[in-house]
Amino acid sequence: MIALRGISHSFGADVVLDTVDLDLDQGRVTVLTGPNGCGKTTLSRFLLGLAVPDAGEVRGLEGRRRAAVFQENRLCEQLSAVGNVRLVLHRSVPSSAVAAELRRAGLTDTCLTKPVRDLSGGQRRRVAIVRAVMAEADLLVLDEPFTGLDTLGKVQVMTWVRERCAGRTTLLITHDLAEARWFGARVVTLARA
């Protein structure tokens, strides 16, 4: 189990997190929700090893491989959808396997090989999601992953993610509790400090 204990963090005089505890169940999806600015993304950055809290500790992360969908897509603009996903995968994973998963996430063949800067916002979001889900990771952090997808696209991508995330330790940050129900996840609500 991954556990955050007594996490406190401030940005200048602004206290964002005040002695927060959070457990991520092994092999399950945990949904983290709460109002804007309550520190959900900050908390996820501690899990990803991108920041260190002012106080408290993160347990159970040693040796774990991580993957994430960030709030922004964070793609290499010059690379294709397949290229972006393959960048984070082992060389042995063939392009055809990546292309197949991208298609299952709703991308058409014409979208697979052109630079991602030429794709629409929704298509780029799908690439970012597939990149994280296909990565060999023990911990998956999804920060508002379905933002920008249309209703049908969202259902398609969520179905694919639920199938691929089964049995993986996942933190899903969202404002939409329907997403939590869809994943059958334990919901943790973070209050503003």
Added chain:
Amino acid sequence: MTSISAAEGTATLARGAVRPLAVVAFWVVVWQVSALVVGHEVLLASPAKVVARLGELSLTADFWATVWTSFARIAGGFVAASVLGVLGAALAATSRVVDALVTPALAAVRSTPVVSFIILVLIWVSSDQLALVISFLMVLPIIYTNVLEGIRHRDRALLEVADVFGVPRLRRLPAVDLPAVLPFFTAACRTGVGLAWKSGIAAEVIGLAEGSIGERLYEAKILLSSADLFAWTAVIIAVSFGVEKLLVTVLRRTERRLA
């Protein structure tokens, strides 16, 4: 919507090609008129005389050997500065100690007059190696500073992605690092090539490097041959310009491939 017809496109292309030629022709006319007004070959050789002298020189094997000698030394200095500048910048980007020690030292090198270095280095090395060392010293701070700037301008968000997913350094280099750094390196090369030639030739003139363009310029001064001086200067400009264009074209193509 605006559309350009084939005829308009051709006319635009023609204007683009004619304009630089017209500018060159204008200044050649100004030069010719000035030479006629001065009326003394020693003070100002005419364009026709310089072209004729250049023609004579280019027919000799010694001319090409001289150009090659200077080219090899100056290009050697430039390449060495590029390699060390890139490596130094990469090191300074990861180590505050290296940054704190090297950056001010290279800023001092950049501000030092080239003749000070020429005289100093001439005490240490033979005149044959002087142009190589001087062009190296002049180009190194430019490559180092620009590449370091490029490294610092990399997309932080993408670097975080690479860290989180554990993307190996060799794979993140073409995907994340090079697209950000290459435009800075290209700009440094643009400035660096011209500077390498100017400082390298100055070093050859002062050090009297045997069989070099600098030595030919010095001989032109001794013999009061302004036609030779202009002819060799034209050679320097042409080679420097050609090398710069070739290098920038290759780098821009690489940039486009990565961008």
